[in-house]
Amino acid sequence: MIHHNMPTSSIKQRMLSYRRVVILAGGTLLVLSALTYIVIRSTRPPLPAKYLTAIVQQGNLSQIDSATGEIIPVETYTVSVPANASLSQLNVSLGQTVNTGQMLATFSDPTLASEVAAQNAAVLSEQNQVNLLLSSEYRASQQASIVQAEDNLQQAEDQLAQAQSQGVVTSSVEGPLTQVASVGEYVSSGQPLATVGGKTITAPCQGTVQHVNVTIGQQITPGTPILTLTSPSLTSKILGDESQVAGLQAALDKVMSQDSQTQLTASLDQAKAQLERDQQTLVQEQQALANLVVQAPFSGEVTMLNSSAPPGAKLLTLDSQAKMVTVPIPETQINLIHTGQSVSVSLPALPGKVVSGTVQSIAPVGNYSNGVANFPVNVTLNNVSGIRYGMSADVSIVVKTIHGALLVPLASLHSRGSHDFVEVLASNNQLTRIPVHVLLENATTAAVKSKRLAVDDRVITAVLTSPSGKLHLKAKGRTLHKGKTAGKKGHTK
Known part of the structure; x- marks a missing residue:
C-alpha cells in the first residue's frame, strides 16, 4: 500500500466544502417546511364572519347650529x-x-327749580281762565257788564243832548216875530234875542249867534227854534260829551261781542290752547327736575x-344683571331661527357649566364678509350665576327636529348614488339590504324612513374578519362626522 502525504491546505478546503453542503441542505429543508406550512394553512377553511350590530330605535333627532360669541348685558x-x-x-x-x-x-x-315754580304759576293762571269761561257766573257777569255799559251810554247821550240843547233858543209864546238878533252878534246871558207876539225872548247864556232859524213877520208857535248860540265852553263840552258817547258805544259793542256764543267759544279755545302749551312746558321742566x-x-x-x-x-x-350673547348665523340657516327659540350655551371659562337661553332678536340686516352674509342673533341667558361680562360662549341652537323617526347609527348607513340603504342581519346570519330615506342625520345617528325597516331590527355597523386567524374590525357604512360647525347636523335630542 502506498501512502501519500497530503498537504494541510487541501484538508482544510475539503472540510469547508462539507460544511457548506450541510448548511445548504439544512436551509433547503427549512424553506420546504415553511412552504409546506403555508400551503397547509392556506387550504384551511376561513372562520365564519362575525358582525357588530345595533338595534333600530324610534325617537327624535335634532339639527343644531353652533356659533361662538361674547357675553354682554341685555341692557x-x-x-x-x-x-x-x-x-x-x-x-x-x-x-x-x-x-x-x-x-x-x-x-x-337752582335755576331749573325756579323755572318750574314760575311755569307752575302760569299753568294755574291759565286753568283759572278756562274755568272762568266755562262757568255760569261768567255768563251772568257778561250780562251785567252789558247792562252797565248800556246805562253808561244812555247817560252820556243824555248829557250830550242836554249840552247841545243849551245853544238852541226856542219860543215859549205864540205870535208874529217882530225882532231877532243877527248872525255873528255877541250877546250876554239875559240879553234880548227876539220879540214874539210882543214878548221878549232873552239869551239863556252868553255867546255868539251862529244861526237864525226864522224871519221877521213869521208866525211863531211855542217850541219853535228861533236861533242857535255858540261859545267856546259849550263847544268844548259838546265835543267832550260826543267823545264820551263814542267810547261807551265801543265798550258796549265789545262786551256784546264777547257775550256771543261764537266769541265765547273762540276765547275758550284760545285759553285751552294756551293752557295745554303751558302744561307741556311744565311737564318737561318737572321731568328735568325729577331727572x-x-x-x-x-x-x-x-x-x-x-x-x-x-x-x-x-x-x-x-349694566343689567340679565345677560346675553350675540352670535353670527349664516344666511343659509337664518330662516330656521326664530325669536323665542330655546338654545344651549356652554362657557369655556366655566368647564361643565351649560345654561339654557332664548333667542331674543334677529338682526334684519346681515354683515357681509368673504362672500357670505352672517346675521347677528341675540340670545338671552336664563341662568347667569357665575357668568361675567366679556366671557366667550358657545351657543347651540336647535333649528330642526324630526319626531318619532327610526334611528340608526351613521356607521350602518350606505349610499349608492342617490340611494341609501342599511344591511340587516337575519336569524340565519344572512344579510338583507333594505332601502331607507334619510330624513336627518347628525354626528353619530341618522333619522330614516323605510317601509321594510322596523324597530328592534339589527343593522350591521361593522364586520369582524379573520383571514389569517387573527380577528380584524372592518367598519361599514358612513364615516362619522367630525369638526361640526354652524349649519351642520347635531346630536340627538
Whole structure:
C-alpha cells in the first residue's frame, strides 16, 4: 500500500466544502417546511364572519347650529351729569350690584327749580281762565257788564243832548216875530234875542249867534227854534260829551261781542290752547327736575364710575344683571331661527357649566364678509350665576327636529348614488339590504324612513374578519362626522 502525504491546505478546503453542503441542505429543508406550512394553512377553511350590530330605535333627532360669541348685558344705562347741574350725592361705588329703583345719584340745579315754580304759576293762571269761561257766573257777569255799559251810554247821550240843547233858543209864546238878533252878534246871558207876539225872548247864556232859524213877520208857535248860540265852553263840552258817547258805544259793542256764543267759544279755545302749551312746558321742566334724582331702571352692576365728571360728561354706567350673547348665523340657516327659540350655551371659562337661553332678536340686516352674509342673533341667558361680562360662549341652537323617526347609527348607513340603504342581519346570519330615506342625520345617528325597516331590527355597523386567524374590525357604512360647525347636523335630542 502506498501512502501519500497530503498537504494541510487541501484538508482544510475539503472540510469547508462539507460544511457548506450541510448548511445548504439544512436551509433547503427549512424553506420546504415553511412552504409546506403555508400551503397547509392556506387550504384551511376561513372562520365564519362575525358582525357588530345595533338595534333600530324610534325617537327624535335634532339639527343644531353652533356659533361662538361674547357675553354682554341685555341692557346698559348711562348716567351723565346734566348741563348747569352739579353732583350733590353719589350713592354707589364701582362694581356694586344694585336693585331696580335703588338710588344712584342726586344732582342740584337752582335755576331749573325756579323755572318750574314760575311755569307752575302760569299753568294755574291759565286753568283759572278756562274755568272762568266755562262757568255760569261768567255768563251772568257778561250780562251785567252789558247792562252797565248800556246805562253808561244812555247817560252820556243824555248829557250830550242836554249840552247841545243849551245853544238852541226856542219860543215859549205864540205870535208874529217882530225882532231877532243877527248872525255873528255877541250877546250876554239875559240879553234880548227876539220879540214874539210882543214878548221878549232873552239869551239863556252868553255867546255868539251862529244861526237864525226864522224871519221877521213869521208866525211863531211855542217850541219853535228861533236861533242857535255858540261859545267856546259849550263847544268844548259838546265835543267832550260826543267823545264820551263814542267810547261807551265801543265798550258796549265789545262786551256784546264777547257775550256771543261764537266769541265765547273762540276765547275758550284760545285759553285751552294756551293752557295745554303751558302744561307741556311744565311737564318737561318737572321731568328735568325729577331727572336730578337718578334711580336704577333695572337690577345690575356699576361697571364704570367717574365721580369727578363735569356737567355733560358720563358719571356712571349700569349694566343689567340679565345677560346675553350675540352670535353670527349664516344666511343659509337664518330662516330656521326664530325669536323665542330655546338654545344651549356652554362657557369655556366655566368647564361643565351649560345654561339654557332664548333667542331674543334677529338682526334684519346681515354683515357681509368673504362672500357670505352672517346675521347677528341675540340670545338671552336664563341662568347667569357665575357668568361675567366679556366671557366667550358657545351657543347651540336647535333649528330642526324630526319626531318619532327610526334611528340608526351613521356607521350602518350606505349610499349608492342617490340611494341609501342599511344591511340587516337575519336569524340565519344572512344579510338583507333594505332601502331607507334619510330624513336627518347628525354626528353619530341618522333619522330614516323605510317601509321594510322596523324597530328592534339589527343593522350591521361593522364586520369582524379573520383571514389569517387573527380577528380584524372592518367598519361599514358612513364615516362619522367630525369638526361640526354652524349649519351642520347635531346630536340627538
